[in-house]
Amino acid sequence: MNTNEFLDILDHRDLAPKDIVEQLRNKATQSDSRITPKAILKYLVKKEYVTRRQAKQLLETTLKLTALAESSILGMVPIPELPADQDKPAEPEEEIPTLTPTDPEPVLSDPLAADTMLTESMAASEAEDNLSGSAKTSGGKKSKRRKGGKKGNKNEWDSPLLLIGGAGLALLLFVGAVTYILIGQEDAEVVLAEASSFYEGGSYQQAIKQYGHFVETFPGHPQFSTAKVKLGMAKIWKATKTDANPVRALDTTRQVLDVIEDEEQFKSAERELASLLPEIAKGLATKAEKATDPIEIDELVKKTNISLSLCNNTKYITKKFRDEVLLDEVRETLARVVRSRLQSENLSEALEAMQAAIDAQDTAKAYEIHTQLIEENPGLLNNEPLAAKVQEISSSEAAVVKFVQESKSATPEERPNSLVASLTLAERTGPPTSNNDQSVAVRVDGALFGLNAKDGAVLWRKFIGIAPRRTPVQLNNGDLLVVDEQHHEILKLDSDTGKLIWRLEFESPISQPVEYNEQLFIAEYSGKLHVVDLESGDRKGYVSFAQKLRVAPTIAAKSRLIYVVGEHSSLYTLSLEDYSCLGVYYLGHSAGSIATPLVSVLGKVIVAENHGAATSRLKILATDNQGTVTNQIASHRLTGQVDTALLVKGRRLVVVTNKGQITVYEVGSGDKETALTQIATRDAEKASPLARFGLYEQGHIWVGGKQLTKLAVLPTGNRLPVRDIELNYLGDTFDHPLQKVGDTLIHVRRPRDKAGAIVAAMQTSSGQTTWETKLAVPLAGAPAVDAIGARITALTASGAAFLLDRQAMSRRVQDDAAMLKISARRSIPALTNCVDLGQGRLAACNVGSDVLLHFRPNDPRSPLKTTKLASPASCSPCVWGELIVVPTQVGQVFLFNSETGKQMGSPFQHPLTPNSESNWLPPAIYRPGKDSQLILSDGNRALYRLNRSATPQPHLQAEVEGEVGPSPFNTRLSVI
Numbered sequence: 001m002n003t004n005e006f007l008d009i010l011d012h013r014d015l016a017p018k019d020i021v022e023q024l025r026n027k028a029t030q031s032d033s034r035i036t037p038k039a040i041l042k043y044l045v046k047k048e049y050v051t052r053r054q055a056k057q058l059l060e061t062t063l064k065l066t067a068l069a070e071s072s073i074l075g076m077v078p079i080p081e082l083p084a085d086q087d088k089p090a091e092p093e094e095e096i097p098t099l100t101p102t103d104p105e106p107v108l109s110d111p112l113a114a115d116t117m118l119t120e121s122m123a124a125s126e127a128e129d130n131l132s133g134s135a136k137t138s139g140g141k142k143s144k145r146r147k148g149g150k151k152g153n154k155n156e157w158d159s160p161l162l163l164i165g166g167a168g169l170a171l172l173l174f175v176g177a178v179t180y181i182l183i184g185q186e187d188a189e190v191v192l193a194e195a196s197s198f199y200e201g202g203s204y205q206q207a208i209k210q211y212g213h214f215v216e217t218f219p220g221h222p223q224f225s226t227a228k229v230k231l232g233m234a235k236i237w238k239a240t241k242t243d244a245n246p247v248r249a250l251d252t253t254r255q256v257l258d259v260i261e262d263e264e265q266f267k268s269a270e271r272e273l274a275s276l277l278p279e280i281a282k283g284l285a286t287k288a289e290k291a292t293d294p295i296e297i298d299e300l301v302k303k304t305n306i307s308l309s310l311c312n313n314t315k316y317i318t319k320k321f322r323d324e325v326l327l328d329e330v331r332e333t334l335a336r337v338v339r340s341r342l343q344s345e346n347l348s349e350a351l352e353a354m355q356a357a358i359d360a361q362d363t364a365k366a367y368e369i370h371t372q373l374i375e376e377n378p379g380l381l382n383n384e385p386l387a388a389k390v391q392e393i394s395s396s397e398a399a400v401v402k403f404v405q406e407s408k409s410a411t412p413e414e415r416p417n418s419l420v421a422s423l424t425l426a427e428r429t430g431p432p433t434s435n436n437d438q439s440v441a442v443r444v445d446g447a448l449f450g451l452n453a454k455d456g457a458v459l460w461r462k463f464i465g466i467a468p469r470r471t472p473v474q475l476n477n478g479d480l481l482v483v484d485e486q487h488h489e490i491l492k493l494d495s496d497t498g499k500l501i502w503r504l505e506f507e508s509p510i511s512q513p514v515e516y517n518e519q520l521f522i523a524e525y526s527g528k529l530h531v532v533d534l535e536s537g538d539r540k541g542y543v544s545f546a547q548k549l550r551v552a553p554t555i556a557a558k559s560r561l562i563y564v565v566g567e568h569s570s571l572y573t574l575s576l577e578d579y580s581c582l583g584v585y586y587l588g589h590s591a592g593s594i595a596t597p598l599v600s601v602l603g604k605v606i607v608a609e610n611h612g613a614a615t616s617r618l619k620i621l622a623t624d625n626q627g628t629v630t631n632q633i634a635s636h637r638l639t640g641q642v643d644t645a646l647l648v649k650g651r652r653l654v655v656v657t658n659k660g661q662i663t664v665y666e667v668g669s670g671d672k673e674t675a676l677t678q679i680a681t682r683d684a685e686k687a688s689p690l691a692r693f694g695l696y697e698q699g700h701i702w703v704g705g706k707q708l709t710k711l712a713v714l715p716t717g718n719r720l721p722v723r724d725i726e727l728n729y730l731g732d733t734f735d736h737p738l739q740k741v742g743d744t745l746i747h748v749r750r751p752r753d754k755a756g757a758i759v760a761a762m763q764t765s766s767g768q769t770t771w772e773t774k775l776a777v778p779l780a781g782a783p784a785v786d787a788i789g790a791r792i793t794a795l796t797a798s799g800a801a802f803l804l805d806r807q808a809m810s811r812r813v814q815d816d817a818a819m820l821k822i823s824a825r826r827s828i829p830a831l832t833n834c835v836d837l838g839q840g841r842l843a844a845c846n847v848g849s850d851v852l853l854h855f856r857p858n859d860p861r862s863p864l865k866t867t868k869l870a871s872p873a874s875c876s877p878c879v880w881g882e883l884i885v886v887p888t889q890v891g892q893v894f895l896f897n898s899e900t901g902k903q904m905g906s907p908f909q910h911p912l913t914p915n916s917e918s919n920w921l922p923p924a925i926y927r928p929g930k931d932s933q934l935i936l937s938d939g940n941r942a943l944y945r946l947n948r949s950a951t952p953q954p955h956l957q958a959e960v961e962g963e964v965g966p967s968p969f970n971t972r973l974s975v976i
Contacts, residue, residue: 003028006037009058014209016049053190188218192227199230204238225265232256233269240276246283250303253280253310261315274321281307282326285333289340297341304334343377347386354389363400363546364527366393371568371591381590391586393546394570400546401572401581410502410537415487423808424449424461426815427800430771432456433761436742439495441472441480443736444748444757444776448472448482450498451759453741456771458815460498464491471737473513475534481513481520490522492537502537506530511552514597516576521562523549529564531579543579545572550592556600559627563598563605567591571598571607571621573628583628585621595643601667602651604675605629608642614689616642618655618665620675634675638663639684644737647696652713654701656694660685662703662720664713679715695738695745697764704734704747710767725767732758740764755797755830773815774798780831786840786857793840793857797830801842801855801864818855818863827851828866833876835884837898843884848872852886854901865901869894874920880934887920893936893946893956905954908946910938924973933959939969 007025010016028035041058044050050058195210211231218224239245239252253276260266284307288300310316311327350373357366370390373380380386432455440453446466450459465486473481479501480493490513492501511523513532520532527549528542548567555562555576562574568591573582589609598607605621620634640659647654653665653676661684668674692705701711701720707730711720729749735757736748745762756777761770783794783804792804800817808814819825828851834844842855852867871888878885883904884896892907912918924935926945934946934956945960 003035003037003040006040010040010044015054016044020044020049053187188214188221191217192221192223195227195230199234202237202241204234204242207234208238225263226268229260229263229265229269232260233272236276237272240280240283244283246280246287247300247303249280250284250307253277254306257310257316270317270321274317274323277307277311277317278323278326278330281311281330282333285330285337288337289333294341294344297337301334301337301341304330308334339377339379343380346373346377347380347383351385351389354393358393358396361396361399363393363397367547367569374591387588390569390588394584394586397546397570398581398584401543401574401584403541403543403579405541406539407541408504408539410504410532410539412500412502414500415489415503421809422461422812423804424458424813424815425777425794425796425800425802425817426458426813427774427777427796427798427817427819428456428458428771428815429773429819430456430761430769433742433744433763433770436744436761438478438741440739440741440746441474441482441493441495442746442748442759442775443468443471447776448480448493448498449759449775450495451773453744453746453761456759456761456773458773458775458813459496460813462493462498468735470512473515475515481515483510483512485509490520490532490537504532504537504539511550514552514555516555516557521553521555523552523564525549529553529562529574529579541579543574543581551594552597554597554600556627559600559603559623561600561627563600563629565589565594565598565607568593571605571629573623582626585629587619587621595641596645599646599648599653601648601653602669603627604633604667606646606653606667606676608638608646608655610641610643614641614659615639616657618642618676622671622675633671634673636663636665636676636678640689643691644693647694647701649696652696654694654696656692656703657684658689658691660687660690660692660705662694662701662711664701664715664720666715678718680713680718680720682711682720690733691735693734693737695740697740700764702738702745702764704738704749706731706733708734708747708749708762723767725762727769744770753830774800780844781834781842782836784836784838784840784842789840791840791857793842793855795831795834795842795844795853795855797832799825799828799831799844799853799864801857803840803857820864820866824866828853835877835879837879837884841898843877843879843898845869845873845877845886847875852877852884852896852901854884854896856899856901867896867901867903870907874918875922878923878925880923880925881932885923885934887918887923887936889917889919891918893920893923895948895956905948905956908936908944908956908958910942910944910958921969922972924975926975935973935975937964937969937973940964 004025007021007028011018011021024035024040041050041055045052045055191210191214195207195214198204198207198210208231211227211234214221214227215224215231221227233256235256236249236253239249243249260269281304284300284304288297288304291297291300308327308330311322350369353369354366357363357369370386370393373386433453436453438453439450439459441448441450443449443464446463448462448464450461451457452459464482464484467483467485470483470485474495475481478495480495482491482493483489484491484503488506488509489503490506490510491503493499494501506522506524508524508526510525514521515534518534520530520534522530522532524530524542525548527545527547529545529549530542531540532538533540545564545566547570549564550567551565553562553564560576561582562576562579564572564574565587566572568589569586571585571587573585574580575582587607587609589607593610594607595610596608598605600606603623605623607619607621608616609619610616616638618636618638619632620636621629622631622633624630638655638657639661640657642655643658644656647656651667653667655663655665660682662682663678664680666677666679668677687706690705692703694704695702699713700723701713703709703711707728708725709728710723710725712723713720731752732749733752734747734749739746743764745764746759747762748757748759750757756774758772758774760772762768763770777796777798777800780795780797783792785792790806794802794804796802796817800819802814802817804814820828829846829849831844831853832846834842837843840857843852845852850869850872852869852873854865854867856863856865869886869888870892871890874887874889879898880895882898884898885893886896887893891912892909894907895904896902897904910918918938919940921937921939926933926935935944936946937943941964943962943964944958946956947959949955949957
């Protein structure tokens with residue numbers, strides 16, 4: 001074999017570094033005869049590029065050398081040849097070197113050193129050849145037969161020595177065969193051990209070589225299946241971890257699995273596959289998320305799905321080892337990629353359609369396309385190309401905004417109503433205030449109430465539909481402007497009587513009206529800003545916009561301008577003279593993110609824009625000489641959303657968020673950071689978001705949220721310290737804007753765990769509460785009609801009793817109620833049922849309550865009385881002649897006199913098992929009249945017919961008792 005052929009073998013088997021092989025090939029090309037396969041092999045062994053085991057294998061299979069040259073190549077000391085006539089010493093047993101994983105292949109940085117080393121190897125090789133040749137010559141000479149030897153006629157094959165030698169030769173052949181088998185077996189174990197060492201150490205390329213050699217060389221070995229599986233797994237590990245290319249890793253994995261999935265030892269790879277396959281899927285999904293080319297994205301999505309299908313294949317990963325958390329992350333990433341891909345397609349189509357609408361000067365259509373796109377693809381909300389396109393729409397929108405003259409007359413007639421009459425019940429307590437004899441209006445549960453600000457007396461009530469944000473607007477002359485959300489109307493009412501002055505109907509929902517110079521400006525959701533005459537209610541016309549309007553406009557009186565915020569994106573500046581559009585500024589807000597009207601202070605326009613669910617941002621916008629908004633100059637981040645009005649006093653601005661953050665700013669005349677300076681703040685609370693209503697008066701901020709708080713503004717210390725008030729109503733909920741009438745603060749709150757609402761007055765200077773009026777408290781049950789006395793009586797859920805006589809009916813209001821003392825009222829839960837005892841008398845008791853409330857209108861000194869029960873009631877009470885029947889949870893049934901409320905006789909008691917309660921069904925009366933009886937049942941065990949017995953003392957006894965049977969009762973009892 002020549003040198004080039006030997007070098008080809010080295011290169012093909014990767015036994016030496018390619019650069020070393022190339023150097024040797026170049027030197028051999030220079031016709032250096034000393035570069036022989038022997039010299040090269042010795043050099044490679046010396047430099048540890050080739051192990052002794054590999055060199056021995058090459059010697060046995062490729063090169064045929066003398067024993068002396070072989071020993072020299074393998075690094076062993078050669079044993080000199082002895083003369084033939086001397087006894088040969090016993091050959092030492094060959095030492096097989098221990099094989100260990102090789103270090104990374106060294107690279108000779110100095111070609112001269114390599115050359116010198118190779119030259120030394122060549123010289124040594126030549127010397128060994130010469131020595132070998134001499135040995136051959138010496139051993140090859142035939143010894144001369146000694147003269148004088150005796151000739152004989154004996155057959156030479158009959159020599160005993162020859163027979164002994166033949167037997168020895170057979171023995172040697174047998175021993176050689178066994179040795180060969182053992183050496184081969186030992187080689188397989190060594191190769192497998194070396195491959196495993198590489199595999200466990202993460203040297204997957206070397207592990208692939210060793211496992212590949214084992215599989216190719218030892219197909220009959222017991223560990224063949226294991227080695228084949230490990231070979232495949234090494235390829236997957238290398239592609240996944242070393243190459244870090246998920247696409248190539250997936251391709252390699254699929255190829256490998258096709259080869260090894262039917263192997264006997266394939267199950268041994270399950271844990272590794274459970275780690276590798278999800279990792280490949282994650283890598284593909286991540287790569288798809290980062291990709292920008294649509295074709296590449298589609299291909300990666302396809303490959304990710306293939307990878308997920310491999311993960312879900314129980315042949316590769318059983319459910320026990322499957323990492324569902326990681327796979328869910330992959331699926332979520334894949335879903336985002338698919339959504340993003342779809343969004344990109346939708347965005348491209350929408351941009352083209354929006355541009356076509358802009359070219360056709362149909363900005364309304366362009367905005368409609370934008371709105372639909374955002375609704376279907378919320379992720380595009382902050383997309384830059386889309387924002388640029390919307391800004392382009394805004395720029396072209398000014399030509400579309402125009403005033404349309406269209407008259408429409410208001411009507412003074414009430415809307416037709418089938419209701420004949422209504423009676424308003426109110427519970428009023430506390431002393432009157434001084435010098436506040438005017439009316440105020442509040443909106444509670446769809447009804448508008450007019451009250452006297454002096455003593456809280458209810459003047460009138462008018463139902464206008466539920467719309468908590470549409471609170472009444474009181475004009476300078478005391479009249480009220482009210483939005484009827486149900487009928488899309490604006491109503492003007494007399495504040496003292498509640499009578500209608502005029503009403504004007506619109507096509508869609510409207511915002512709060514804004515009054516200026518005897519005109520009303522009303523924003524309609526359909527995209528119109530109406531101009532209405534305040535005195536007559538007649539509409540003069542409207543300004544048409546290309547998008548919907550949700551927020552009331554803002555009037556800048558000094559600049560003679562109107563600022564209108566669109567549902568999204570745009571802020572418009574209109575002339576107050578002719579309602580022409582002076583400019584459109586691209587604010588960039590999303591639909592519904594602005595909940596309160598903007599404010600104008602010192603030539604600055606300030607907008608509160610909500611972001612997400614828990615933050616908002618205060619934007620300060622600059623204007624030009626005409627007052628048109630030009631650009632944003634500053635921004636302040638707030639904790640919580642702004643959903644109540646911004647408060648302005650002079651240059652001071654107060655912002656209250658629904659997380660309780662309260663910040664006081666001072667508006668400056670400068671630009672950028674000096675445009676808005678924070679002078680005092682109060683941090684947000686950890687409680688749940690809640691609308692908080694503020695009032696800024698005389699250096700103090702009143703805030704109603706989960707309690708009423710009075711804060712002092714101290715700019716020097718950047719503080720808002722709390723000032724003392726008599727009652728802060730901790731735990732109650734304030735759900736109406738605060739009002740100030742003279743020195744009196746009027747507020748509306750919902751008491752904790754109670755029904756209805758309370759309107760109260762408090763002196764702002766002293767913090768003392770004066771009067772309170774409880775409104776909208778539901779009845780505990782049906783009222784009682786006393787036909788003889790011509791009156792109606794009623795009990796409310798709060799435990800107040802009302803007597804409605806002719807005078808109250810003519811006023812349609814009754815705010816004079818019989819009430820228990822405050823301490824007694826606290827023990828009564830919200831009542832939900834009551835019974836008519838006749839003659840206007842009522843009794844009420846809740847299930848689970850141990851208090852019986854008894855109303856007797858004929859007792860002027862104590863019309864309301866409470867009775868403490870021995871046990872909580874298990875059902876609602878009933879009337880039995882002149883008696884009140886109250887079944888309780890301990891199984892006793894009590895009787896009380898309907899006039900005096902005293903207990904009558906001993907209670908009835910049915911048998912009870914330990915730790916059980918009696919859930920009595922509401923009783924029924926059998927044969928009403930003098931001999932009537934009471935039918936009673938617990939619904940599960942027994943049915944009783946009770947009557948009253950006077951002996952030996954008054955008590956209830958069971959006259960008849962029966963079993964309920966297999967089917968329990970679950971409704972109230974009735975006798976037919």
